[in-house]
Amino acid sequence: MYKNTMKSVFAASAFLVGVSGCFAQDILVNSLKLNASDKSKEAFKFTEVVNLGTTSVKNQGSSGTCWSYSTNSFLESEMIRLGKQPVELSQVFSARNVYVEKGINYVRMHGAVTLGDGGALHDVTNMYKKYGAVPREVYTGLNYGTDKNKFAEMAALIEGVLAAVVKNPNGELTPNWQKAYAAVIDSYLGKVPENFTYKGKNYTPQSFAKEVVGINPDEYIEMSSFTTSPYYQKTTMMVPDNWSFDQVYNVKVNDMTDVIDNALKKGYTVAWATDVSEKSFSWKNGVAYVPTKKFDEMTAEEKADMFNGPKAEPEITPEMRQAAFDNYTTTDDHGMHIIGLAKDQTGKEYYIVKNSWGETNDYKGFLFVTKNFVKYKTTALMVNKGGIPTDIAKKLGV
Structure with missing residues (x-):
């Protein structure tokens, strides 16, 4: 059963936000406590403007499957938007199939492509x-006696x-070799059922997607922003976890927001998809922004004050964003x-x-992120074509 999670959290005053390219939860949380502030929640007063439906907060555990x-x-949430009763989908089913496809690609590329849990x-x-x-x-995917994902041993074996x-x-x-490779994955995650029963009806994965989920994957597009390619055309997303070499639409920085x-x-x-390695991204405090000074240039007092209320931010330029990618x-x-x-x-x-x-931070699994942080640190975003402004859609030809 889905809920308008943020409304219930606001009402309770308790709004709580791998390893290849996607951090595992248990690895990263401690590293993001460095600049946490006990006063942050008192110093920020958030009022919601838009709050769309979502299913419950999950925990990816010790796996770099955040993308899934x-x-x-x-x-x-797309099911909710379409007026359907949402189904909590298997994230590990998506990841398992990516492991298989990534392995095939890895062999075709003679090992010269990224492995690991990461994806896009x-x-x-x-x-x-x-x-x-x-x-x-x-x-x-919990086929080996744990109550949450723990993929390191499997990752070592498949590598x-x-x-x-x-x-x-x-x-x-x-x-x-493909059978042997898939057998290793399935011994950890479980064999994918050819048929299964859901709410009294029998389905295959394909019929379930068509009849119950009812989403057309061709309606969704990815975009990012680079100065190295022409705007409003497709370009290959040059990040290690783009193992399939998919292309994204290249838009201007302000177009993203x-x-x-x-x-x-x-x-x-x-x-x-984004960078969360910045000191101005605080998981515990549930806030991310772009400071006007580099962390190494801050005084001890400024570092201690980073999450004690709203802060000024610099303007994000295309050159600034591209430089951060390149360095x-x-x-x-x-x-x-x-x-x-x-x-x-x-x-x-x-x-x-x-x-x-x-639900382990101040806002029970949610985070407040400034628009400037999104402009600066986004690696990609995905949206239904219907959500794109008309003028940008026309430029993209979608």
Whole structure:
């Protein structure tokens, strides 16, 4: 059963936001406590402007599968928008299929492509299109005695299998390696059911996607912003976890927030991939912004005050954003789900973001992110075509 989570949290005054390119929850939380402030929640006074429906907050555990959690949450909210009863979809089903496809690609590329848990927003819609979907209750991926994801051992084994295949000891590859590789994955995550029963009816993953979820993956597009490619055309997203070499639409910096604003206003949520390595991203405090000074240039007092209320931010330019990509200060760290808009006591707007690290921060699994942070640190965003402003859609040809 879905709920308008943020309304219930505001009412309770308790608004609480791997490892390749997507941080595992248990690895990152401690590192993000450095600049946490016990007074932050008292110093920020948020008022919601837009709050769209979403399903419950999940915990990705010790796995770098944030991209699957965030994008499946996005698809669940799309079901809500379409007037459907949302189904909590299996994030591990999407991830399992990506492991298989990534392994095939890895061998074809002679090992010269990224492995690990990391992925991209489009991986979920690509796998949905090819493999369908299943409910979370049908395929949890917890096939080895744990109550949450713990993928390190599996990751080490599948890397070993693929390394052996790439060495090509027979001098010619056989098709059997794919069976052996999939068997390792399935021994940890469980075999995918060919058929399953949901609410008294039998489905395959493909029929479930078509009849119950009812989403057309071709209606969703990704975009980002780079100065290195022409605007309003597609470009390959040059991040390590784009193992499938998918392309995204290249838009201007301000277009990204214009798209998000328009989408939220029209009832569409947005899947969001971003860098969370900044000291101005605080998981505990549930706030992210762009400071006017670099952390290393701040005084001890300024560092201690980082999350004690709203702060000024610099203007984000295309050159500033591109430089951060090029010098590795913006990295493809994490995927989350933008579900709404709020204002602080000064009138500054923040996006309301749903995370997948459980309900362990001040806002029970949610985060307030400034528009400037989104402009500066977004690696990609995904939205339904219907949420794109008309003028931008026309330029993109969608």
